Amino acid sequence: MNILLVDDAKTSRTWIAKALIRAGHNVIECNNGEAALEHFMADYFPLVLSDVIMPGMTGLELLKKISASPKKKETDVVLFTAHNQSELAIEALRAGAYDYLLKPINIQELLMIIQRLAKKRGGKEYQPLSVSFINEAGFATEEARQELERCREALAKSAGLYQAGFFSPIMQNIALLAQKYHKDRSVPVLIEGETGTGKELIARMIHNGSTLSEKPFVAINCTAISPQLFESELFGYESGAYTGSLRKGQIGKLDLAHGGTLFLDEIGDMPQDLQVKLLRVIQEKEFYRVGGLQRIKTDIRIICATNADLVRRLKSGAFRPDLYYRLRVGYILLPPLRDRVEDIVPLANLFLKQFSQEKGKRFQSVGAAAAQLLTGYEWPGNVRELRNAMEWVVFMYDDNEVKPGHLGVLGLHSQCNRENALAQVINPWNFVIPQEGFSLDDYVDHIVEQALEMHQGNRAAAARMLGMTRRALCCRLEKIK
Numbered sequence: 449m450n451i452l453l454v455d456d457a458k459t460s461r462t463w464i465a466k467a468l469i470r471a472g473h474n475v476i477e478c479n480n481g482e483a484a485l486e487h488f489m490a491d492y493f494p495l496v497l498s499d500v501i502m503p504g505m506t507g508l509e510l511l512k513k514i515s516a517s518p519k520k521k522e523t524d525v526v527l528f529t530a531h532n533q534s535e536l537a538i539e540a541l542r543a544g545a546y547d548y549l550l551k552p553i554n555i556q557e558l559l560m561i562i563q564r565l566a567k568k569r570g571g572k573e574y575q576p577l578s579v580s581f582i583n584e585a586g587f588a589t590e591e592a593r594q595e596l597e598r599c600r601e602a603l604a605k606s607a608g609l610y611q612a613g614f615f616s617p618i619m620q621n622i623a624l625l626a627q628k629y630h631k632d633r634s635v636p637v638l639i640e641g642e643t644g645t646g647k648e649l650i651a652r653m654i655h656n657g658s659t660l661s662e663k664p665f666v667a668i669n670c671t672a673i674s675p676q677l678f679e680s681e682l683f684g685y686e687s688g689a690y691t692g693s694l695r696k697g698q699i700g701k702l703d704l705a706h707g708g709t710l711f712l713d714e715i716g717d718m719p720q721d722l723q724v725k726l727l728r729v730i731q732e733k734e735f736y737r738v739g740g741l742q743r744i745k746t747d748i749r750i751i752c753a754t755n756a757d758l759v760r761r762l763k764s765g766a767f768r769p770d771l772y773y774r775l776r777v778g779y780i781l782l783p784p785l786r787d788r789v790e791d792i793v794p795l796a797n798l799f800l801k802q803f804s805q806e807k808g809k810r811f812q813s814v815g816a817a818a819a820q821l822l823t824g825y826e827w828p829g830n831v832r833e834l835r836n837a838m839e840w841v842v843f844m845y846d847d848n849e850v851k852p853g854h855l856g857v858l859g860l861h862s863q864c865n866r867e868n869a870l871a872q873v874i875n876p877w878n879f880v881i882p883q884e885g886f887s888l889d890d891y892v893d894h895i896v897e898q899a900l901e902m903h904q905g906n907r908a909a910a911a912r913m914l915g916m917t918r919r920a921l922c923c924r925l926e927k928i929k
């Protein structure tokens with residue numbers, strides 16, 4: 449079949465063209481709607497395949513022009529749309545498109561559409577596809593899809609962009625504030641919070657805004673670098689600056705961050721002599737490499753984070769007040785997770801879904817009884833600890849929802865204020881059924897599992913402890929499995 453393929457993205461266009469040619473079609477490629485229209489007018493194309501979003505004439509405009517032309521009857525149009533463009537797809541069908549395909553294109557699906565179309569057109573163009581070809585196309589599509597997924601995941605992970613969740617009002621305000629700071633690069637921002645509260649994640653949000661920025665985000669942990677090396681790490685050095693240095697010299701983090709953001713984590717631990725130099729960089733927007741005489745202009749945004757009490761360091765003289773006030777133009781204080789209990793379960797659910805998807809498990813949510821345990825725990829490691837906990841649960845178990853038994857291995861029971869968390873579950877007189885409901889089955893499962901744990905798996909002893917027969921306990925265990 450003669451196919452006109454229109455897509456401004458060369459890689460995907462070439463890939464689709466290759467697959468169509470392999471399937472025995474004749475393909476003319478165009479990278480814009482205007483050129484495609486010229487080809488369409490000059491030749492016979494039973495099928496036009498076009499992306500919707502293109503610079504210049506869009507796929508929809510092309511479709512409307514084709515539908516309005518006298519050659520309309522000879523041609524069917526299939527459009528490619530993204531997942532979030534369902535209205536466009538509907539509009540395309542209304543405007544007369546034969547069908548639409550979601551991107552990334554599934555070649556197997558595309559070939560099926562072409563086959564259906566050829567059949568409809570009266571058999572002249574109809575050539576049944578061989579089973580081996582369909583399989584091959586299926587494998588190729590799946591491979592491409594997985595590769596794309598991996599790239600997307602890596603990108604999103606490195607930016608922490610799409611995996612963030614802000615549920616409590618205080619965190620929603622912080623997310624809004626981060627978006628505000630994003631809009632003005634001239635504002636340095638100081639982020640304070642305990643370890644694992646999400647300081648780097650917020651710094652990345654300030655840098656990126658709502659889409660992934662192409663500008664660099666360079667992070668330095670001020671505690672992790674020795675004071676001797678700090679200066680050359682930050683400013684770079686000229687050749688022969690000191691014994692053992694590289695002959696060619698080395699650029700520093702300030703060079704790497706040019707045009708983007710320099711994130712200084714644990715700023716409270718920055719050596720004092722460097723604090724003066726950093727202040728100069730911020731004020732004068734230029735610096736010298738170690739051993740260098742040339743002034744280098746720089747355009748960086750500075751975001752700092754600290755989990756130490758910086759004000760105390762100010763008072764003790766360990767941190768310069770002039771630098772502190774220069775860095776603290778924008779300020780965000782991230783509360784510990786225990787002070788925003790409303791975030792715990794939604795965040796746990798978010799992580800649970802992410803890890804389940806990654807590891808091919810079934811977990812969808814945290815059950816009511818497990819949620820009580822999670823909210824009763826102190827979370828000294830904050831969101832990082834919660835995230836790790838959910839990763840562990842998904843790694844260890846596979847179920848539809850998280851039950852108290854799944855959390856036993858995390859040591860939550862012994863670390864948290866066990867009385868608060870468990871007394872409500874265990875003492876029937878204190879127990880208040882939560883608004884969202886409570887699973888009696890989970891409760892019993894949890895008790896049975898605990899009893900077994902206490903008796904190292906000895907079913908008879910566990911049954912005795914619970915005042916039930918061994919047989920009843922075994923039945924329960926069968927159900928849990």
Ligand SMILES: Nc1ncnc2c1ncn2[C@@H]1O[C@H](COP(=O)(O)OP(=O)(O)OP(=O)(O)O)[C@@H](O)[C@H]1O
Pocket residue numbers: 608611612613614641642643644645646647648649650713753755795831832835
């Ligand atoms: N609101 C959130 N939504 C989703 N994930 C979060 C959120 N806050 C933190 N995290 C995750 O928790 C982990 C710790 O976050 P991050 O590294 O930003 O904390 P931090 O405060 O910079 O920690 P540290 O002080 O130890 O460097 C990361 O995996 C991050 O993605």
